[in-house]
Amino acid sequence: MKKVVLPAYNKNIIRAIRSLRTEQCALPRPENNEVLIKVHAAPCNPSDIAFLMGGYNIVKEVPAVPGFEGSGVVVEAGEGAEDIIGRKVSFFIQEESCGSWSEFVLTSRNKLVVLDEEMDMDQAACFAINPFTARGLLDIALLRENRAVIQNAAGGQVAAFVRQMAADMGVEVIDIVRKQETMERLKKEGAKHVLLENGPQFKQKLGKLVRQLDARLAFDAVGGPLSGEIFNAMPEDAELVSYGGLSTKDISGINPMDLIFHDKVISGFNLPEWREQMDDDFFEQISLEMQQLFISGVYRTKIQGSIGFDDIGNGLIQYLRNLSKGKMLLKAKV
Numbered sequence: 001m002k003k004v005v006l007p008a009y010n011k012n013i014i015r016a017i018r019s020l021r022t023e024q025c026a027l028p029r030p031e032n033n034e035v036l037i038k039v040h041a042a043p044c045n046p047s048d049i050a051f052l053m054g055g056y057n058i059v060k061e062v063p064a065v066p067g068f069e070g071s072g073v074v075v076e077a078g079e080g081a082e083d084i085i086g087r088k089v090s091f092f093i094q095e096e097s098c099g100s101w102s103e104f105v106l107t108s109r110n111k112l113v114v115l116d117e118e119m120d121m122d123q124a125a126c127f128a129i130n131p132f133t134a135r136g137l138l139d140i141a142l143l144r145e146n147r148a149v150i151q152n153a154a155g156g157q158v159a160a161f162v163r164q165m166a167a168d169m170g171v172e173v174i175d176i177v178r179k180q181e182t183m184e185r186l187k188k189e190g191a192k193h194v195l196l197e198n199g200p201q202f203k204q205k206l207g208k209l210v211r212q213l214d215a216r217l218a219f220d221a222v223g224g225p226l227s228g229e230i231f232n233a234m235p236e237d238a239e240l241v242s243y244g245g246l247s248t249k250d251i252s253g254i255n256p257m258d259l260i261f262h263d264k265v266i267s268g269f270n271l272p273e274w275r276e277q278m279d280d281d282f283f284e285q286i287s288l289e290m291q292q293l294f295i296s297g298v299y300r301t302k303i304q305g306s307i308g309f310d311d312i313g314n315g316l317i318q319y320l321r322n323l324s325k326g327k328m329l330l331k332a333k334v
């Protein structure tokens, strides 16, 4: 089988991408409760970019196969997993031994979402992480009984699902983006409150919206001083949930008095932990409901293109230049 290999981590992302190569290796064989999946597609996510730079919380021994997510069909199974041979699956894998940027993936059955046969396989490639992340973040809003949330990196795909699910729940969203063109697109798509993080009077505009909507919960995928600005704009009893570090900068500008005297909180969200805390039957129910929304076309991950392993360098650089345009899918052959 063919796989993409990262020879060494490199903080310079362009060099890391340009160093990727393809290799042939023997097909692995599944053992008990394991399955072999013929991969249909695997996206490049911001976590993959951080991984290539050696800046993610998963660090594999190099040379390593990147990719944490994908879709495919189970072609072989070990004892205990034979019932899903031939089934379409989405998967989220973080094991040392494999990555989704590969023609085949060997993983354990419990890392899979077994799909409805009607699921589109490109959409399925981006199903296992982002829609569930948005759902997990909004669960926090439900628990806290917040009727308005703030989110940055709002042109991205997690944010798009948050916007859509929040609208269904009657929760208002204040979206923060870093590019004028993204702001215009979101407004065209119906987003009600969109702010440009480096635009004129950003802090004043944010403060006004926060007061108007009583926003006391923020989903932060960026970090750096922007996190502090959002945190400071919120009143007492507010929570900033960090779930991404796109700026690669430390969260900054936070006054400890707010934490001590005003019941304000900074917390973190990590999808695998959210999943672990959840009852299997409830997860299955959420998964089935979301699949139906994908099948009917209500939910959709924006995909900007597909690239073959042999053109991976150019394809990933195109994604990096405009993340908001949608996911770039990797396929062994396009």
Ligand SMILES: NC(=O)c1ccc[n+]([C@@H]2O[C@H](COP(=O)([O-])OP(=O)(O)OC[C@H]3O[C@@H](n4cnc5c(N)ncnc54)[C@H](OP(=O)(O)O)[C@@H]3O)[C@@H](O)[C@H]2O)c1
Pocket: 045, 046, 047, 129, 130, 133, 152, 153, 154, 155, 156, 157, 158, 159, 177, 178, 179, 182, 221, 222, 243, 244, 245, 246, 247, 248, 269, 270, 271, 272, 321, 322, 323, 324, 325, 326, 327
């Ligand atoms: N904690 C978890 O369990 C979990 C699960 C899923 C995802 N995540 C995280 O969620 C974040 C979003 O993922 P995604 O799949 O939605 O990403 P995506 O679709 O690739 O979009 C990323 C978005 O972030 C914006 N962005 C990138 N760097 C930025 C910066 N320095 N400052 C402000 N905005 C920036 C991009 O805007 P431009 O178009 O302007 O570049 C784009 O709109 C990532 O950090 C990812 O790792 C976390």
